[in-house]
Amino acid sequence: MRAILRRILGSPEIGLIVVVAIVTIVLTALAGSHVDRRTGEVVNNFLNSNTIIQTLTDSSFFAIMAIGATMVIISGGIDLSVGSIYALSGVTMAMVFRAVGPLSGSATVALGILTCAGVGLLCGLVNGVLVVGLKVHPFIITLGTMWVLRGIAFVATKAESILVPQSLTAWTKASLGLGGGLYPVPMLSMILLTALGAIYLTRTVMGRHIFAFGGNLEASRFAGLSLARIQIGVFAMSGLTAGIAAFLGAGFYGSTSSGDAQGYELYVIASAVVGGASLLGGKGSAVGGMLGALLIVLIRQSIRTLHFDQNYEWIVVGCAIIIAVVVDQWSSKATARRLSLSSSASGASGGPAVPPGLKGPKSEEKQLRS
Amino acid sequence: MKSWIRAGSFVLTALTVAACAGGKDAASDSGAKTAAAPKTAGHYKIAVIAKSSNNPVFLAARTGAEAAAKEISEKNGIQVEVDWLTPPTEDGQVQAQRIQQAVNDGADAILISCSDAGKVTGAINDAVDRGVPVMTFDSDAPQSKRFAYYGVDDVKTGRETMAELVKLLGGKGKVAILAGNQNAPNLQHRVQGAKEEAAKHPGIQILGTFNHVETPQDAAAEVIRVNNAYPDIQGWAMIGGWPLFTQTLLTDIDPKRIKIASVDALPEQLAYVDKGVAPVLLAQSVYLWGSVGVTTIIDKIHFKKEVPQSIPMELVKVTKANLNDWGKQLKAWGFTNVPAAYLK
Secondary structure, three states: OHHHHHHHHHOOOHHHHHHHHHHHHHHHHHOOEEEOOOOOOEEEOOOOHHHHHHHHHHHHHHHHHHHHHHHHHHOOOOOOOHHHHHHHHHHHHHHHHHHHOOOOHHHHHHHHHHHHHHHHHHHHHHHHHHHHHHOOOHHHHHHHHHHHHHHHHHHHHOOOOEEOOHHHHHHHOOOOOOOOOOOOHHHHHHHHHHHHHHHHHHHOHHHHHHHHHHHOHHHHHHOOOOHHHHHHHHHHHHHHHHHHHHHHHHHHHOEEOOOOOOOHHHHHHHHHHHOOOOOOOOOOOHHHHHHHHHHHHHHHHHHHHOOEOHHHHHHHHHHHHHHHHHHHHHHHHHHHHHHHHHHHHOOOOOOOOOOEOOEOOHHHHHHHHO | OOHHHHHHHHHHHHHHHHHHHHOEOHHHHHHHHHHOOOOOOOEEEEEEEOOOOOOHHHHHHHHHHHHHHHHHHHHHOOEEEEEEOOOOOOOHHHHHHHHHHHHHOOOOEEEEOOOOHHHHHHHHHHHHHOOOOEEEEOOOOOOOOOOEEEEOOHHHHHHHHHHHHHHHOOOOEEEEEEEEOOOOHHHHHHHHHHHHHHHOOOOEEEEEEEEOOOOHHHHHHHHHHHHHHOOOOOEEEEOOOHHHHOOHHHHHOOOOOOEEEEEOOOHHHHHHHHOOOOOEEEEOOHHHHHHHHHHHHHHHHOOOOOOOOEEEOOOEEEOHHHHHHHHHHHHHOOOOOOOHHHOO
16 A cells, blocks of 8 residues: 555656645635525535536546647657647538438447547548658648648538537536536546556557657667657557547537637647656656646636636746746756766766756757657 | 646746736626625626637627626616626637636626537536526527527628628629638628628629638738739628728728728728728627627516517618717727727
C-alpha cells in the first residue's frame, strides 16, 4: 500500500492534480451560492454536481484530442489539423446516417463511432504519411491539411448544419442513473481514453519508442527503431482521438457542421503544454494532457464563476500559458545549474553536466526530424 | 511533483491577469454582490448569450438589455440583472456550454441569438426542463422548447434587400449577394429571400452569392475581389452590412457604376448613405433585441403574462431623407460614435 502511495506521490502528474484541487477549493470558497430551482436547496455556485460535470464535459472534448496531440508533441512534432479532423469526422458521420436512414439505437452508436474513428484515423495516417514521405516539417503539413480537411467538410456539407439521430444524442447524454440533467458519458469517456493513452505511452513498447524518438532521434535511429512507423503512428493516434472526440461532441450537441471546432487545435496544444509536454519532444503524458485541458477549462469557468469580465478570456489564457512555460524553463535551468554545481563540488568528472533532455543536440535533431 | 510549477504558474497568472485586467464585469456587478448569498424573491438574473462579443450589433443589444433591466427594476421595485455570457467568437458549441453554465449559476431566464440552432437546441431543452425559460432573438432555434422568438423574418429581409436594389437599378442589372457566414441559418434564409425576389425580375441577373469570414476587413476584401473579377457588376445586395464598417468601399466603389442595398445601419455605415454608395440601408433595431427580450422575459416570469411565440421586428429603411433622425435614434440607444454630421 505504501509502495503504491509512494508511486502515486512520485508521479510527474501529482503536481497538476494538486493544482487542480487547489483551484477547485479556491473556486468553491469564492463562488457564493444560489437556490437550486428543482430542489429549493441552497447550492454552491461552483461545487455542485451540475457545474462539476459540466466543467468535466466541457474539458472532455479538448482532453481527448489532447491525448493524441500529446503523443505527437512527445515525438517532437505538432498537429494543427485536429480541429479540422474533428469537423470532417463529425460531418462524415452525419452524412452517413443521412444516407443509410434510420437504424436501431445500438447500430447507430456502432456506426457512428466506427465512422468517426475511421475518418479520424485515416486523416491522421494521411498526415503521418505526408510528413514521413515528403520529409516536410509536421507544422507545414498539418497547417495544409487543416485547411484541406475543413474545406472538404465545407464542400461536402454545402455549409449545412446536419442533425445527428436522436438515438446517438440519447446515448452520449445518457444520465446513467444520475438524473437531474447530469450527463457523464463524455467525462467517463475522457477518463477511459486517458487511462488507455497512459497505458499505451508507458506500458507498451510502441509508447516507449515515441519517447525515444522525441527524446533523442539519433539514438533511436542507431537503436534500429522504425522511425517512419513511429511518426506515422503518432499522427494516426492524434487523428483517432480527434475522431472519437468528434463522435462524442456531435452526439452530445446533436448536430455537426463544417465550422465545428475552429481554433480548437490551439486549445489542444495548449492543454498538452500546460500538462507538461515539451514542444522539443521527449516529454509529456496522456494524464498531463487531460489535466492540462481540465485546468484551461477550469480557468475559463473561474472567469465566469468569479464574475471577472469574460472578454479578457483570451488574454488570460494566453498570458498564463507563456508565463507557465517560462517559469517552468527557469525552474529546469535552476535545477540543471544546481546539479552541475553539486557534481563539480563532488569532484565527479566525465559525466553529463546536466540531466539528459535538458540540454543537448536538440536543434540538430530538429533539423534531422524535419 | 515538478509539474506543479508549470500548472501553478498557469493558474496564478490566469487569475492575476483576470483580476487585474478585467476586474469585475460591469454588467454583473450586482450579481457579484448577490453571489455570496442566494437571490431573494423579486430578484431576476437573465443570462444574455449573443453570437459573438466582437460584433457591434450585439453590443447594442447588450446596451438595450441593460437599459431595460434598469428601467424595469426602478419602475416595479424588483431587481433585474443582466449576465452577459456571449462567447468572444461565433461557436455554437460554446453557446451550448454557456447555456449550461447559466442554468448552473442560477439564472432565472436565458435570452439567446443562436449561432447554430442544431448545436444549442439540446442545451435549450435541458434548460427548460430544469425550469429555466429560454427566449431567442435575431437567430432562432425553432425546434427547441424556447417560449418566444424576437427578430426579423429573415426570408422577408432578404426579399426586401433585393427589392430595394432592384429599385435602385431600375429593374435590370448584374448583381451579387454578400452572404457572410455560410453556416448561419438566418443568413441562409436571407439569401433564399434575396434569390426569390431576384427571380421575380427578369432583368436582374445574379452573378453569385459570396460568403466570407464575418469581419469588416474580410467582407470588404471579398467585395473588392468580386468587383475586380466581374467588371460588369452593377449592384450588391448585402444581407449583412459587414464591409460597410470599413471606409474602403467609400473610395473603391463608384456610386455611379455600382449600387448597394444593405441590411444594418450602424453609425460607421451611415457615411455610405450620405455619399450615395449605399443609398438604402435596412436597419434592424438591434438595441431592441436586448430591451424587448428582457421586457418580454420579465412579462413572462414576473408578471406571468402570456407572450406570443413569435414577435416580429420590422426593418427601418434608412435613406438620405431620414439619415439624421436615424443618427439621433442611434445616439439615444447608447451609440457614442454617431458622427456629429448626422445628429443635426
